[in-house]
Structure formats: structure tokens, C-alpha cells
Amino acid sequence: MTEEKKGLTRKEFLKLAAVGAGVAAGSGLVAATEGLSAKGPVKWVMVIDLDRCIGCKACHVACKAEFDVRLGVFRSSVIDYEYGRYPDARRDFLPWLCNHCDNPPCVKVCPVEPVEAEFKGIKFTKKATYKRPDGPVLVDQQRCIGCGLCIMNCPYKVRFFDPAKKAGGNPAANPASKCDLCVHRLDAGLVPSCVNTCQGRARIVGNLNDLNSEVSKLMRGARVLLPEKGTKPQVYYIGEGAARINDALRKGIDIRIEANSEYQLKVWKNGPYAG
């Protein structure tokens, strides 16, 4: 990591980025030039180096602690994906969180009326679910009506009803919730909770609009989850296991699936939108 940091000049990076763009289509590989400008506002993204992830789930628990997340739901976790026959059995780890998409389906389907908003001088429109101009996709639980459309339409299954809270736009329902990239920490100049604890330093956060940032330099060969959905995820995966992330997402096992679904099932059956 550090070698790369020192080694790449901006010119080299642009060259790499161009190459990356050429091979990107169809393979989940990312065109790193997308949305790239030398200047401009901050754009927070996360790069996850799968070579460095040892599946310890410290990130998962750190996130639980950071937000005092209720049992049964998770903002971030790690999927274990096992494959291969003995003695060539293998296990991959896939850290899993909101992808903070540039083309977020959750925002598209949110039925709450958009309002004008401003973030650090940049104007944008804001539904209950919205993308902040510096990158994170957020939920305004005060305006959320708890309809669950965003939850159903997230291809990554990273959203859930926040079981102990009331939706501001419909107190009879629970609001949507998910990873917010720890914006409260980013705004205070601090890395997200999962990044802080990650023992392999697998989770790397940074400004993709800064060509010298660590995340920019790690973009080469980066892949995203479910690229065919056209969501333009802003969580990137690198490392040897990156080619298998979509298998891991589809076939991997994680407690979150069990826990989230148990709770969601209850909500769908008995909640305000049941039937």
C-alpha cells in the first residue's frame, strides 16, 4: 500500500485509469475515470482490499457499537463464502455494506417529495432517501414514511427497518436504516468506525476526487458488486478475491440474512404495509 502511495505519479495514474476504463465493461471491473476530476468537491468512497480481510468481524461489531444497532439488523457485516471440495476447500470473506451508489435505486423509488437542500454550498434535492453531494447515500428518518420501497429495491439487501424507531413521516411505521458511511465521523475529520478497527486495514476510505488519495491509487483493477444493475456502486473491492465477490454475495452465508429476514418478515406480516 505504502509503495503504491509513493510510487504513482498523477500522469501514471491517469494512464492506468484509462486502461481500467477499457477493460471495465461486463466484468465488474470499474472504469476508474468515471466521475473523476482533478478538483471539485470531496467524494467519499470506500475501497476494500480483500487480501487484507481476515473475516474477524470487528467491523461488524464496531458498527453495532457506534450506532447502538438493534439486534436482528445490521448496517455492515462480513459474508463468509465457502467453496471447493476437500482438501481444496476454501473460504472467502466479503465485507458488506451500503454501496453508496452513484445511481442509487433506493433514491429513485423513494416516494417522499423532494425538497431543495444545500451541503457545503452545493445545492441538491433531497427525498427521505438521498445522496449527499460528497458521496454518502443517507436516510432522513424524520421524513421517512417507512414504506419499505427502498428496502425492497436495494439489490445489495443492505437496508432494513430500524426496529426501535418511528418514521417521522409515518409514526406508525419503522423508518428505513442502513450504513451511512459514518458521516458524523467523516464530518468530524475521522475515519468510519469500521475503518478505525479493521485489523488488516482492509477498509480504506478516502476522497476519489483527490488523485493523490489512497483510494484513487487503489482503483486499478477494482470491482464492484452487481455491476449489471447499473447502480454505480462507490464501494470498490480489490485483491485476489475480488473476482469472486458476486458469487460470494449470491451464495455466501451470513448471519445478517437470517437476522434481517426474521425481523423484516415480522414487519412485512404485521406492519403498516402488511397485505
Add this chain to the structure above:
Amino acid sequence: MATREMSRRDILRIGALSALALTTMKLNRAEAKTVQGRMDSLVMGGKDVSPVTKKERKAIPTACWSCVTRCAAMGYVEDGRLMKVESNPNSIRTEGVMCSKGQSAPNEVYFPDRLLYPLKRVGPRGGGKWRRISWDEATDELAKRLKKLRDEGRPEKFFFHYGRMKGSSSKLIKSVFLKKVYGVGSYGNHTSICEGGKWTGQELTWGKHYDNWDMDNTRFVLNFGSNIFETHTNHIPVAHRLIRAMKERGVELVTFDVRLSNTAAKSTEWIPIRPGTDGAVALAMCHVIMKEGLYDREFFKFIKATKNHKASVDEKISSLKKHLSRFTPEWAEKESGVAASKIAALARKFAKTKPACVISYRGAVAHYNGAENERTIQMLAAITGNVDNPGGRCRGVGAKWKYPKPKYHVKARKLKIVDGPKKGPLHAKLPTHHVSQLVLRMIKDGSQGRPEIYLWYCYNPAYVNGENREYAEILKDEKLIPFTVTSNIVYDESSRLADMILPDATYLERWDWEDMVSPAQIPEYYIRQALVKPLGQSRDFADVVCEIANKMGLPMGFNSKEEFVRLSCEHTPKIKDLPGGGFEYMKTHGVWHDPKEKPHYYGYRKEVKEKDLKKKGVIFDEETGVYWNWKKSKAKSEEEAKKKGYRHTKKAYKGYVGQKIGDKVYKGFKPDKINKSGYFELYSDILEEKGFSPMPTYYPIPEHRRKAPDQLVLTTYKVAMHIHSRSTHRKWLAELFHDNPAWINPETASRLGIGDGDRIKVRSEVDEIVTKARVTDNIVPGIIAISYHVGRQESGRYASGRKSPFGRDDDIDLKFKWWNEYGVHPNWVIPNWVDPVSGQQRWMDTVVTVTKA
């Protein structure tokens, strides 16, 4: 990634160079210092902000205690409530990172089934009925009972048994109160159910135990049964360095394990191996290395490989070659199932990659042959020169605190129940870390006397040993033990068998100084400070000890652990001179290391100063070549010491000064607990005298030899998100892991007619359990693996579904708990058996019959 390929090539190049000039190798972390780094414009840690109020939380440096690693940490507090714990970014051990267990710290304080009041049983022991009592009532009664035993001259009838006690807690409770003030020299520990055999193996070879693995400088790691990426006694400090070494320097990790642990999964290569055969593979590797001349000739100077300590290097090499000649890779393949060609290739790679590090843990040592396996693995490190060198297997380095020692002159008395029986199949001949799994059995036996008061602390004897059914019965029997007390935070399988329960403070509510081994080979001093006030009426047990001592009229010169920590800070060299005073500095920063200190390597090569050989009491022992000070031993006179000699004088090792090699005297490998010479002993006179092979050998596991073809070997394991038996009450961890189906290979399962998810009966010669099967390719055929964290009968609703006495209902998550499976505890069927050398509990040896239930 491209960088990985690059660095591998680089490493080969550098490797060739450095093999010639190892001593001049630049250490990339010799000047290890603060790592409070940044990630681009962002700060990595050291502060925390509320996601609700956006206000910065109060940050207090402290230390984790989830596991024995005891990482330096930061606690974040909001309105008097502990919100979060992260790593201390200034720690050279953790370098700012933390594991899932550490992150679950707030659960430890606020779990709803926590014990918060002193309790006394009502009705029969184990009946589950309790009444609240005041602290005064509790300490009055204990002080009265303890004083009576002491006044009657039989303090040893008070038996204290701890599961984990380290740093200042250990010094205050054990070294000061029990030993010096109260006068009892026997107490139970738990090392033999952990890794005692590993330590005995080390004491026999290089002296004082604890091997630090220098991941920052190594170029190859060979792993015998350590699950370093999920759990370890120095987990985060070593694990994060290993994954960094793998990623940034292309270091390869090869793991022998019966199971695809996360460590095996993350290894460059996982090599499945039959249980208990690691020693055979290591021996065969040594065979190849010696035969092919790949050994480090220079290190042989410090090795003892013959009976005669004056043997030349050539004589030692030829003796070892001869000894190893029968342990061929082909022989090891038959034992272990690992291909001979693989063993030979790995031996060559290990010997040729400089430096390389061989690591080991319970997969290799929790066996009948545990201590011997560790000795063999030590031999592999030694003959390749990978001992106490940058990048190798190093002798652990930790902080050296000074602490207050009140002046009492009592000769401590002992109850001889800590080392198991003196004869029979459960006799261990060299139990240097005791035989804790047999303490309750010894009490039942009664031939060595029984305690009248049995107090356990941070320990759950009815759950953590084998044969749980029998041990719970012993603990319950008022005729065997008249009075039982525990200090605990959780109402567990043993607390319910206590007569009195003292609610302990959690590690987040108490003070300590700590000293765990530093992977940087530079000692780190750090403290734990209370982040919040103890919940309810809970109190740090060490503070309770201070009060009881006072009530007995035995003042210790301090009245709390906080005071003990303060006095230690004021008396410890270097710490006491820190800016603002030692205690204030440590409270503000939490950690300190000497920035001028160089990493500790090659301590054995130092020569002993002439004046130290001329000190009063120092004599030379011809038989071993050891200079030693007889006055520090149990010898009554110089004449007696000379007559008995170094090896046969009780506690002679305490006077060890140096080892004569040729015409020089070296510090060598200083002994601990046994009268070993200062050589790295591959030839052990001590073992020879006890009737074992003096040279490292392989003892096949007798029960495995005898087992019927359809029987399986049961092995247990830990997972990344639990701490032994100590964390199932933490909801965030229990949510991740609360059930433990038994792993079984598809081939084995089909042979036994077992399908995935089937109920199965697992029967050993001592008991049986019914659990579920998980048919998986992640395990060697012929074995069954069951994790041991779960399968609780108590420990609260998150762990067992059962509410503890006086449990609260104020945790909102009780409403959202979504699991009602709690697993099955494997220890019920595991006999309390011993490694005949060390007394190590044989966790991984049990032969079981598995059938569909």
C-alpha cells in the same frame, strides 16, 4: 495484485543477500513509534463523536481485558455511560486496531443478566434461590472465615482458583495478599486447560516461556495449529502484523490444521493433518534439514544435543543427525497424512528462507504429546537459527513494573491438589504450569486434603474443564467443600453452585497496570483505568481483597487497586520520571514505551560480566557448565549445593547466572521453573531422568492407535467472535455466534449415514451429548469438530435463554433477540486427561462414537 508479485521477487533477491548478512539487516520497525496516522485527510482514531448529538465523546485511555492479549484501548463515554471502546492508536502493540470482542465492550457493562449485588444462597446449594446481602455482611463473613483458618495455622484450607489474573490484579491478589500476607502458597490457575504443555516444552528447551513471533521482519511463516487470525494469547498485536506482512511483503503462511479455520482459509496454503501428529511432521522436517545440511551451524554452539555439555559443534550435529535418521518424511506421511514430498519441500523452504518463523498453538499442543510436539517445533526453529532473531521465534518481551510489597514474614503453606495425582494414568511428571483440570478431582479424592473455603475468580470450573457433569456434582457437594464463593460478573454454570456471590466490576470499571508481551520486541507499559463507575453494587474483587485484609487486621499499605496502580507508577523506573509524574502521564496517555529502546534480540549471545561470576554465592557446576548462585536456591550451604550440584538442588534455576561454552560464559537461555542448563536444550537430562526420551521424539496418541475404524476423534476450536467461555452474555457476539453444529467431512458423514443438519449422538467413554451435524468440506475425514464457546446452561438470556437471578428487563434488545438455539457444549464428553509430561489437558484427543440420534 501487481505489488504482491513485485514484492515476492524483491524478497527472493533480498533474501539471498540477507542470508549472508543477517545481522546487518535493517529492521523496518526498529524505531517503532506512534502510529496515530491519517488516512488522507482523516484521523484514524483517538476520538469519537456521537452520531446523535454530533458532540465529541469523552476519551479515556484504558486497556481491554476481553482476552489475555489485553490490548491498550480508548474508552468513549457520554453522560457517564460507556458508548464505545476502540484501540489506543498510540500503542506499539495494537497500532490502533481492535478485534470484534474488544469492540463489544459496552455489552460487558450493561448486559441485563449481570450480577450487581452480593448474594447468599437460600436453601440447598445449586437450588437457584438467593437473597441479597450487603457488602458489609459479605466481607464480614469472609474475613471471619478466613481469619479463623489463618489463626488456626491452616491458611491452605482456603483455596483460591482463578481463570485469568494478570498484571496488577495478579500481583495484588496472588503475590501480595495470598502469598505474603495471608500465607497460602497453593492456588489454582487454568494454564493446563489452555496451553500449559506449550510452556513446558519451551521451559525444557529455551527456558522462560512465551514465544513472540516477529511478523514485521519474517519472510516465511510455518504454522502448526495456531488460529492466529481468530484467536491467540497475543491476538491483535501479532495477527494484524501477519496479514500486513503477507500483503505488503508477500510473506507466505503455511498452516497445518485439522480444520479450515479462518487462519487456514487465509493462509497461502492449508495442509490438512491428522490430529496430534504435528510433531511427526516437524520431526521429519528436522530430519530433511539435518540430512541435507540446511541447518544453521553457528547456532549449534548454543545447542545441547548430547549428554556431554562440552561436545563440539560437529559432535552435536552428528548426534542430532543420528537421532533424527528414523524420522523420515515417508514415516511422517504414514502418521500424519501429509505427503512426504510436501514435508520435504516445506522443510527446504523453511530452512532456506531467512528469517522464517515457526508458530504453534493448541492444535499442536492440546494433546497427549503436547509438550513434546512443542519441543520438536522449538527444535525446528533452533536448527535453522530462527530463535530470538529478527523475523523468527523470539523470547517475549514485556513491561517490568515495580509494585508495593508490604513486609510480612509468613511461610506460605500449601494444599497439594494443584499438580494432579502422584501416580497412575493421570500423573504428570513435569507439570510446570500445574494440572488445573484435576483440582476438583483431587478434592473429591481427598487424599491430599480438601479446602474448607473454595473461592473462584474469573473462572467457571463446572464449564471450562472436561467431564462437566461430574465437576458440577463435586462443586455441589457440601460434604466435599463446606463453603463456596465466587467473584463474577455473570451468573454462570459455577456461580449457581456458590454459597456466596460477590459481584465483580468489569474491566471497564476498574484499574490495573498491564505488561503483555510486545510483538515489537520493545516493552510497552500501559494501564487500565475505570471508564465508568461500577454498575449497581459491583466491586473490583481486588478492592474487596483489600477490605477483607483490613478486616482481618492485616493491612497491606494500600486500600484499593487504583492506589496500588498509582504506587506502582510512582515506583517503576522510567515510568516514575515521566512528565507530570508517572501516574498522571499514564492516565493521560494510557501507554508508554521508551523511544530510545532497541528491539530485544539475541539476548542469549551476551557474555556474562566477570564481576557477576565473582559475586558471593556464585559457583560453577561441572556437570552442566552452569554458573549459579546457590544462595538463591533451597540449598542450605555451599557445601550442600556443591554436593547435590546444580541439577539436583531444589530451585537452583533461580540462581542461574550463565552458561560456560568453550572458554566464555554466556547469558544463554536462562531457565525457569526447572534446573535446565543455559543451552538451548535438545538433549534434556531432566526428561531423561523422568523416563522420557532426552531428545525430541514422537509419542503417538495411544487411544488413536486403539480406536475402532468407525470411531472419530473429537476436536474443539475457537471462533473469531468469542472469548473462551467468557462472552456469550455479550449480545453483539452472541448474535453472531450462538450455535455450534458439529463439523464432519462428507465422506465420513456418508459412511456413518449422517446428513447435513441431522441430529447426532456423540458418545465418549465418559458421557454423551446430542447435537447437530454440519457436513462440510472444511475438515479432515475421521474427525468431528465442535466449538466450545456456547452450549450454556446459564449466563443469561443472550447466552442460554435463561434469566439470571435479579436479572433486569431494561435492555431494549431483549425484545429483538431473534435466536433461541444456544448450541451444545462439547466438554461434557471430554475426559480430564493429561499429557504425561506437562499435565496439559488433552482437548483434541477424545475418541467418540457418532451415530444418528
